[in-house]
Amino acid sequence: MTSMKVAIAGATGAAGIPMIQELLAAGHLVTALTRVGSSGASKLPSHPNLSIVAVDYESISSLTNALEGHQAVVACFGVATPIGSQDVLIDASVVAGVSRFFPAEFGTDTDNSRCANLPVFANKVHALEYLKKKVQANPGFSYTALCPGAFLDWGLKHAFFVDPKTHSATIYDGGNLPFSTTTLTTISKAVVSILAHLEETQNRHLYIHDAVVTQNQLIAIAKKIDGKDWDLAHTTTSSAEASAYEELEKEKPDPMKFLFPLLQVSVLAEGYGGDFSAHLDNKLLGIEGMDDAELASLMARYL
Ligand SMILES: NC(=O)c1ccc[n+]([C@@H]2O[C@H](COP(=O)([O-])OP(=O)(O)OC[C@H]3O[C@@H](n4cnc5c(N)ncnc54)[C@H](OP(=O)(O)O)[C@@H]3O)[C@@H](O)[C@H]2O)c1
Incomplete structure (x- = not known):
């Protein structure tokens, strides 16, 4: 080149x-x-x-x-x-x-x-x-x-979709929505x-991705590696979105209360186009994606 x-x-x-x-x-x-x-x-x-x-x-x-x-x-x-x-x-x-x-x-x-x-x-x-x-x-x-969708390694490190370090997660809308991640x-x-x-x-x-995953799949991968139980809370993306907009109405909105939640909505809520599978440019760019073993090996680094 x-x-x-x-x-x-x-x-x-x-x-x-x-x-x-x-x-x-x-x-x-x-x-x-x-x-x-x-x-x-x-x-x-x-x-x-x-x-x-x-x-x-x-x-x-x-x-x-x-x-x-x-x-x-x-x-x-x-x-x-x-x-x-x-x-x-x-x-x-x-x-x-x-x-x-x-x-x-x-x-x-x-x-x-x-x-x-x-x-x-x-x-x-x-x-x-x-x-x-x-x-x-x-x-x-x-x-x-x-x-590229949500950053995969960054997301695992910063507890963006699930928190491997503390084995905890807030599960949105049941946790089964597939999203692209890289x-x-x-x-x-x-x-x-x-x-x-x-x-x-x-x-x-x-549009590129290494993998399409769900919150529940990520947790299942982690459990398969270390067998530990996870502490899960459940919520909906619509309530996360509503709270974020409420925060934004305030005179001095706290970014912690609207920035991360709205970014999570963009990845984890239905209708925001988070799964790129149908229009992927991986092939053009020579991106092969990750298989299950590679995903597990990445997850293991953050547990
Ligand atoms: N998909 C995902 O999951 C995900 C996650 C994170 C980020 N992103 C995206 O990746 C891109 C880069 O984000 P990042 O998190 O890498 O950025 P970042 O770490 O927040 O900031 C990058 C650099 O920008 C400079 N900077 C800070 N404030 C600035 C300002 N007001 N004006 C100009 N420069 C400023 C700083 O460099 P200097 O101090 O050296 O100038 C800083 O190190 C963004 O488009 C972001 O949306 C995506």
Whole structure:
């Protein structure tokens, strides 16, 4: 594959660090952008093909200078960054002649209207609309919105779907809804593969997963490994959603009470498009998925 210059914005977070590793492993030249004054750079590996550049995400000149000569930009800002936080980065990418922009998606299906209407995705939806306008006006510019579903390893570590560490879980709607899920390594490899398939992946959502699982299946896998009982609470996604909206009505909403719950709704509730099986792009990107033994071996790391 031809080596490209790829910039990662929000490079020092959960998604950015493994992405840097896979891009470097594939022979690309990587620029990690971090905010001026951030100490995040200390988390990055040292590598001859990795440059670290401090930028001001509100300054078009700061970003354009940093992006000069790059073919691709991957935005990995966290989900809680405010609406419009990717706009200047997108503008600077156009000015610098970048050809492929990956908005900070990397989750559930923002092309599904119920999912897109969740307030936690307002920034993602705004960025997609902004990108589509820029792509129309600039023929050399394109985007890919990569949807891997819930992060599998991150989700097990952070008790997003079930908590293997404490053998406990809140089960939503009975726990049998299948959802797509992908490890950070596979997501990062998918980004590398998209750069090798620019034509087929331009200006659209792309769907990948390592596996489709349910909450109950994850618990069954864990039980098979260590035989321990689980402490389960039961609720519904509709009540989680209602409580989150109640919290959002408050003058100072507590993100703990609406952010995680609404993200869980986007994965675990029916009608939000969380199972990508019917429109999967794994084959195009060379993603093989995980079998039961691989899933069990991953689960064992978090028990
Ligand atoms: N599907 C899933 O289960 C799942 C889970 C987690 C995340 N995600 C998605 O993955 C993407 C990246 O999320 P993440 O959790 O990796 O991000 P993160 O760790 O929250 O943040 C990434 C980096 O962004 C920078 N940053 C923080 N606040 C910022 C701001 N206001 N403006 C600009 N930069 C800021 C920081 O880097 P510096 O300090 O170095 O500037 C930070 O290390 C998002 O699109 C998110 O929705 C999906």
